[in-house]
Amino acid sequence: MITESEILAASILVVDDQEPNILLLEQLLSDAGYTCVASTRNPQEVCALHRKNGYDLILLDLQMPVMDGFQVMEGLKTNVSDAYLPVLVITAQPGHKLRALQAGARDFVSKPFDLVEVRTRIRNMLEVRLLYKQLANYNAVLERTVEERTAELRESEARYRSLTELASDWYWEQDEKMNFTKVSGPVLEMLGIRVGPLVGETTDVVLTGWNEAEREVLQATIAARQPFLDFLFHRVNADGSQQQFRVSGEPMFNRACRFIGYRGIGVEVTAGY
Structure with missing residues (x-):
């Protein structure tokens, strides 16, 4: 199970070209107890930042100049080390919600913000994300254990055969x-x-x-x-x-x-x- 402290320690990136929106979300997250929050107003930095830091959640505005949120999500899909796209999109356009989900977003929140709804969706997404990572880590450990046990078994079998042939x-x-x-x-x-x-x-x-x-x-x-x-x-x-x-x-x-x-x-x- 995921603990409260693990959820609050999850890493979050806020992406929005509008400074007031970033400040609002950072304050909301801080008031909720989240301790690892970063932000950027440059959507072109998001993919590199995620490859470097492996965020548990990316709060992504869709309407941004130069590179919109849909283009950011396409770039995030190229991160082969993380098949799960931890994106919660922020949009004021109702027609963009379905398109965003089809593009790979896990959930969305609407502008203007309903603060209770935003906190709830963030928490739910983080819990699912951390469970996904926990399962992936468990599978990796299990795979390594199986490989180690298989190698040990082959070594033991080789020793057994050697001994039986000598004896x-x-x-x-x-x-x-x-x-x-x-x-x-x-x-x-x-x-x-x-x-x-x-x-x-x-x-x-x-x-x-x-x-x-x-x-x-x-x-x-x-x-x-x-x-x-x-x-x-x-x-x-x-x-x-x-x-x-x-x-x-x-x-x-x-x-x-x-x-x-x-x-x-x-x-x-x-x-x-």
Whole structure:
């Protein structure tokens, strides 16, 4: 929520070529408790002043020589750092009200001034403007936080992969369609799969030496998207020697609990026994 002190501390620019009008509005704002009020009689300065100071509200007279209020608003639209046009127009011409709103003004007050109406419209506009800025700031902070968390997650994932590869003889990852996306070590042979002639292509083949009963259990566990820890897998080589592997794996899910793949590691625990 926007507090009373925040509203009264908002920055306001009064733009009018008539000195009496400026003095009247400055006195009105001062009496209402506003503490950050500036003014100019030169409409050609407004865009540069707003780019420099980022006013929360611009009280803009429409009828001015050299550059009228409509031209000022067109210039303010070029300020790409602020998509919100914080303009309350001042006009003595009833026909200009709709045109001013169509040109981007947020509200208007009529001359001669109804002081109660002017104070009310100024306050309402400032409250909306400050809420808009508060939301924009929150979104910017949220975006930075998401970027930082994403970077941390990627760094953590990279460290995890590095550690798992250092701590194991082989490592693999599969996507949600169970296609292998990363493989190091004999996991494809263990599952009865051989990489084809094209990158990423795999073909089912019969590879001898692996324990078929263990292979079926491992494949069924993965197909059911179940984790497994220290699963023992055996192989008999052509020379009669045997190997034993300890393998672990887990399914992966995103924050929406949607299955996105599988990953696992393995180490050879016995060789030549």
